[in-house]
Amino acid sequence: MREKIFNGIGIGLLALCFVVALTRIVLMNKGRTDDGRKQITLRLAHWQLENGPREAFEEMAKAYMKLNPHIRIEQIAIPERIYPNWLITQLVGETAPDLIEIGIGMTDELLARYFVPITPLVNQPNPHNRGTPLEKTPLRETFFDGMEGGYNQNLFEYYTAPISGVTIRMYYNLELLEAITGSRTLPRTYEELVSLCEKTRAYAEENQAPIVPIAGSRYNGPMLMNLLFSSQTQKLSERIVPPGLLEADPITAAGAYLRDQWDVETPEVRSGLELMRDVGQYMQPGFIQLMRDDATLLFVQKRAVMICSGSWDATSIRLQSGFDLGVGRIPFPSRDNPKYGKYTEGGLSEAGTNAGLGFGLTRNGPHQKEALDFLLFLASQRANQIWTDVSGWIPSVIGTRAGKEVEPFLPQAEGYLRGLQITIGGGFADTTRVFNTNFHLLVSPLGGVDAFTNAIRGQYPETLVSDLHRYVRTQRTLVQRGDTQLGALSWMASRQGENRILQQRFDTFLQADSFNQQQFYRARLLVEQEKSPQP
């Protein structure tokens, strides 16, 4: 009997929850349907779960909704980990939001099939810039990077108007810094960085405090190390790249390697690796196995004096850390450094930084006109001001004032090109894999530079060649794809000769196409020379 009652209560409770929930849902939808005029809901999807962006989007949306009361803006923030399959699911399922952040998991294929290029608009002024100095400026010119960040090199189209930019910086816990060094001045060179690290070690020793100099993780560690590495190979690159290029592209780097102009034992490369290891020793042991948020946590918990991360983490870190935050450029070795000065030109230039974080306009969206308008609004100076003020991220629109917290992140023109990457880069997957799988040898207490180079020296040549083969294949498909486009464009161009935009596009296309072919032929030559060397 007693049990019956209990069951009764249980079921009753459940029923109650059910009714409440149901009414809630029904009402939720009511609120949306029955408000006189037709409501339009635009959805905006992104993976920026750091602190800042979500609030900023909220504000920008508010501002926009004030202008267009009949439009509701919803943002959907998707975790980076599931973003790729979320993306493809939504696109294929044709339930994709109207505007989707382009980047993770995006391929040319998807872009071309599911997104609308905004190329026709880039040469007209942005209507939402009316009343600003940019009133008459064509959209493309209103971005500090000339909207390069929104341009797809392979599809020859603009797909988005990026609203922010990113740079990589060193974050410092000023209070710890002061406690350790007695001053709040940030290290500007690698030498100063090292001395700070040493002081920190000593400090931790005598105070029995669990403090490490640099908070590392498999995300933050290599970020810093790779930057430092490429300072050592600058002069090497200058030796091997032909005039005009200055920075070593995959073909040049691989070619030089096959022509024995460098390998993992070359003094420059070796010194770069030693530099990586040296700085790695100042991060917490085993950092290479830790995740991004482990490092951030370590830093905001005052267990580390510095952390290297992108400008995108600024607000998260600022909000999490209960201490004064210092931000500075990556401290590179200076030329007069006895050990690491020989091969370096100096710090890296950030002048070429492109704007990022752009939203693509999906084809199947029911309200494309409105979505496009909102996209333009996001790209307007006014919205960009809100963006940078609220999110603390770098603005992308010319004339937007960066707050004093954003200032230290702005791209710095002064500096040189980064030197050759040991992983070649440019989709040289196997080479990169060999590098990464052995990376722990470079940093682990048991390992060392020799252990690392010994491990990879053997594998490098063939992975490089196999990568070259892949490069040839992909480059070839790129060229082939170009053929169909070339035909179509040239046919259309000859048809509607007066269409200036089309003509321009065709013209630039031709140049890009020949460049792709040249890269293909150079890569193939390398492969064949490897097979049958010529005297």
Add this chain to the structure above:
Amino acid sequence: MSTPISSRKALHEWKLYLFIVPAIILVGVFCYFPAASAIYHSFFRWSGGTTKEFIGLQNFRDALGDRIFWYSFWVIAILVVSNVIKLVPSILMAVLIHRLKSDRWQYLYRVGVVLPMIVPGLVTLFIWKFFFDPTQGALNGFLDATGLKAMLVWLDGMMGWDVFHEGIPIAWLGEPDLIIPSLIIWGFPWIGAVGVLIYLAGLQSIGTEVYEAAELDGASSWQKFRFVEFPLIMTQVRLSLVMLIIATLQGFGLQFLLLGQDGGPGGRGMVPGLWMFNRAFLAGEFGYACALGIFLFVFILGLTWINNRYVRVEK
């Protein structure tokens, strides 16, 4: 057994068929149709959208040459074996509870067993994920506190695994060689509420006289278990075995949430289901994913057949 029925009566009882129609429709649409369509699409290069290209058996050929796919079966094999072993605690628990004198305690323990089960699976999973966390995780904390870590490091030195190092937090889900161990450790002590309860149900059918007989022969409690109790729950054990194997083969939620779509560093935790999911919703190779699914289905079908054929136990 349901009573046989004359065709005349059946004709007269035609209305009964209406009872089964809803079930047929739903199952047909949401289970059989997708399955059929999966078979159909496995012959296409299909990116999920409108365009698809017929490519015959190509997908299957690719699957046969797909290293990751085969590796994933290897992983599954390990998991299945470990899961079978993981049945032991539940059985042990059931037997212990059953042997208790007082009914009230028996009941209390049952409640205790059910409790963890009503914490949503995801929550348990995420909590475990948090246990595995290298720096803040409970597992490392425990190992350090108890000094087991030191032992592991020593073992490592002996075996030369180069996995455990002094003063370096163990990254359970970050170090390739630890992925599978982590997957096995997960959910310790592996008490399955449903399992325990149905075993108890089985045990209840043991008659007093059996025990008394055992007592008279002076059987040890292990012998009692081996010859009296275990045979009686064999049916249930077998049932949960089948369920478990099927579930393990099909499931990939655990790997998906703990390790992500790539099966963790080095893809060491990749299981067939996850690989399918990965191909479909990451690479957009939906057709290929279907082909993989069919391999998996055939595989499971085979296993279950074997199970029914040879693992049969008479009730």
Add this chain to the structure above:
Amino acid sequence: MSESSSPAKLDAVTAKRPSDLGKHLVLLLLLGISLFPFYMMIQISLKDNSLFFANPWLPNAPDTWKWGNYLYAMRLILPYVANTVVVSVTATAGCLAISIFGAYFFARYKMPFGGFLWAAFLLLMLMPGVANIVPLFAVLKGLGLLNTLWALILLGVSGGIVFTMYVLRNFIEDIPKDLFEAAEIDGASHFHQIRNVVIPMSGSIIGTLAILTFLNTWNDFLMPLIVLRDPQLFTIGVGLIYLDGEYVKPWGQIMAAFFVASLPLIIIFMFMMKLFIRGLSAGAVKG
């Protein structure tokens, strides 16, 4: 059926057996460990990160408890809970209704094609759910059910049917035939027979099955993850996964959210525990 018969028997047996102390220890140990996550969840849910790092293991002093975590958790999770309740309850109800009729169909008579249909249903138990996700996705897309709760409900129902019917059939078959015949003689239609004979006779098992189905839908996260787009529709599963994706994790708030997510079930179970345990212990799931 129920344990009502066992005590006498057991006491008779256990009288001669040694004390249970050892058993209790082992059992408590096992239970303790399997409840440990639960403990961690609750005690961490009342800390903020710095407190948590200061002392990860033991609960902190009540005056430092961070109830704010729960405010945050409520605001975040309750909507998800609501959606999940709607989905699970509807799905469970639908699943049971359909299965009872289905089971009755199979259990009552050997209808023509009955055997074939039965085999067809059983085969489903083997099909790898994953294998069908992709086409299933296409089906839902075709029906315009993507990003709706209906999709989850229908999937919940169709997913549960087979197993539920399988178990119910065994049960209904065990019901003495004469009961049905008697009812038939009174001119009871099949509906009446189900209402007056089947349901009363298999009440506890139906309850158990209900709970199992409920749990399945409640815990599902894969389909919601694929089907749902709008945060307003998220079920607990998706909600928690999104929460797990945050870059900097406020463990306290997260654990609080976990706790809130578990709460509804815990409450309901507190009341229906007996029903559930009896159902399962009654050997509901036969080999």
Add this chain to the structure above:
Amino acid sequence: MIDFSLSNGRKRFCRSIVALCVIGVISPALAAREKPTPGLDDAWRDAAGFLIDEANRIFAETKASSEDQEIERTLGEALTLLNIQPRTASNLERAEGMLKKMAAKEGRAGVFARYFLARIYEMYSEPPRTDEARAMYQELLRSGGDDPMAERAASALVLMEIYENVSPGERARRFEALETMAGTLKSPSGLRAYHLNMGNGYLYFPKMEGSARKAFDHLMAADRIGITRWQVESMTWIAIGQLAERLGEKELAITYYQRFLDRYQRDNRHYSISKALEALREQ
């Protein structure tokens, strides 16, 4: 949102039940959505926009109303056949067949057909049928007039010749032979592509004597025509500057460095080049 509400869920539910019964029967081509029949212009746009499968379907299905349209249609189908997924030998053969039929034709279509035939020999067939490609390109240059499409053959030929795996001596000879081609080209785009490929070629093989000077001349020529893609332009200007510096034409180097600095403010090379310029000025 509206559509997902439960408030009008019943309607939706009934609808879906009906739909359920329907799809129980029909084929799995659920996703297929009917669109208004598009014309050739849409097809070309799709092809240019990289929606090649879509374009191909349109070309294949369109019923040509006139002789010209049929030619256009076939051309389009052939061009898209080259790139529809999955790439198959049969598609390639079909494309080649269609193009061969039109290769003899006068006017644009003929030029197109010949150009892409050459491309097939060069870029698609495994192994490449280099000689046929070479022959076809030369044929195009003879017969194509100043059609930019025809003159693209020149730049293609350059790449084919100089990047083949041959002895340095042989390569030098080929460069020599290709030099003569400059005179025959008329269209700006053709000429520019030719010069750029030659110039970069010389840069890539610096060991050949006189290659610096030759590279310099070609790049200058290309720049005189005018480069419109900034990636190429900036690269060329710097290259010219550095070559000029080596060849001792200080003034020219300065002008080109300066030009680059003025035009490309935000370029990673800006700082280095400005340094180089200072150094140059100080001499």
